Amino acid sequence: MPDPFDRPASIPAFALFALLPGLLLLAACLWGGGWTWAALIWMGGASQIVDTVIARGFADPQGDRVPPATDLLSVVLAGLHFLLLALGLVALSGQAMGPGMGPAARLALFLGLGLFFGQVSNSNAHELIHRGARGLFRLGAAVYVTLLLGHHTSAHRLVHHRHVATAQDPNSARLGESFWHFLPRALLGSFRAGLAAERELSARRPGRLNPYLVWVGGGLACCLLVGLALGWAGFGWYLGLCLYAQVQMMLADYVQHYGLERRLRADGRPEPVGPRHSWDAPHFLSSLMMVNAPRHSDHHAHPGRAYPGLRLKEAEAARPMLPYSLPVMASLAMLPRVWRRVMDRRVARMRAD
Structure with a gap:
């Protein structure tokens, strides 16, 4: 019997493992009971x-052909995100039909829900904002x-991809920096750096709308809508879910770039971004669930490459x-001493090569 790991992952495989936790959570929002615990046990x-x-990881794809239904799955996952956010807040705020939920x-x-939003929704939205089609980009945004x-x-797109693994990127964690120090620096720093980059673009293009008006205004509109529809209880759950998801997004950035640096060339500029500037994880199930994030x-080498086409190139040396898998490493990152025992010697080996 052929080894299934010797083949690249198919779109049905991505769909199965990316949609499964969302469907379990959908059942939990509608019917509660054992579905709630099944969803948490699977995600957590x-x-x-x-x-x-x-x-183990599945094989790298051959060629750059984009499989059919690649974008369709991303659209379905985005739709599932919106549905889960709405139904989840209704259930959490105690306004669902049927029997209520206990504490x-x-x-x-x-x-x-927070795990799904921080791992699956984030990974899918990240994929969408790199797509060339305007509709897909707006959906991810x-x-x-x-x-x-x-x-x-x-x-x-404008800061992290340009300055990754340098001091100019707020989302690249430094060697020895704990996640709890990195978290506020990355959240505030990325907001400011992104705003500066967009202002620079608007200055070069008179009449261009700064998208921060949409990012901030849209967020405020979401808060107002939730508050009006579900009251203070729903608003509190909403803020909690958003914060929980954001922490997980920052954990992913922390883990995937911790301690890696781009060397400076003779002219003082950093070397081009390469495979040595991001931590990869070959594990198959989390790769399928998080659409190859x-x-x-x-991804950093080829930002426009669709998720089924991303490669590990495990044969390359000193990569x-x-x-452990990305979710496991994110859990370890919340324990700074454990994290440094696991990772600092690995960073030292990468820097020495």
Whole structure:
């Protein structure tokens, strides 16, 4: 029997594992009960255990052909995000039809939704804002706006991709920097750096609308809509979910670039971005669930490459590879001493090569 890991991942495989947690959460929002715990157990532990036990990745694709339904899956995932956000807030605020949820069930639903928004919705929105089609780009931006992180649409493309692994990028973590120090620096720094980059673009193009008006205005409109529809309880749950998702987004940035630096050339400019400037994770299940976001170095090398086409190129020497899946490493990053014991020696080896 042929080994399934010897083939590139198919769109049905991406669809199965990216949609599964969202569908479990959808059932939890509608019917509660065991669906709530099934969704949390899958998002919060079961998938990570599978990746740890089966620490393998699927084969790299050959060629740049984009499989059919690549964009369709991204659109479906974005639609599922909006649906889950609306139904989840209704359920959490106690305004759902049918039997209400107790405190434990509400906490479980909150955690499950936050994990989905921070891992799946974020990865999919990140994919969409790199698409060339205007409609897909706007759809990804809308996902970020609903998570009150619309500015990430600007900061990620205009700042992070340009300055990654340098001191000019607020979202590249320094060697020895704890996540809890990185978090406020990255959140505030990316907002400011993205705003400066957009102002510079607007100065060169008279009459251009600064998209920060949309990012900030859209976020305020979301807050107003939730408050009017669901009251203070719904508004509080909404802010909590957005913060929880944003922390996970920053965890991903922290893990994927921790301690890696671009060397300076003779003219003082940093070397071109290469595979040595991002940490990859080959684990198959989290890669499918997060639409190949753990194949991060190839994304930086080819930002316009659609998610099924991203490569690991594991045969290349001295390539930064995480020892565990991206969600597991994100959990370790919240424990600074454990994180440094695991990662600092690996960073030292990469810098020495």
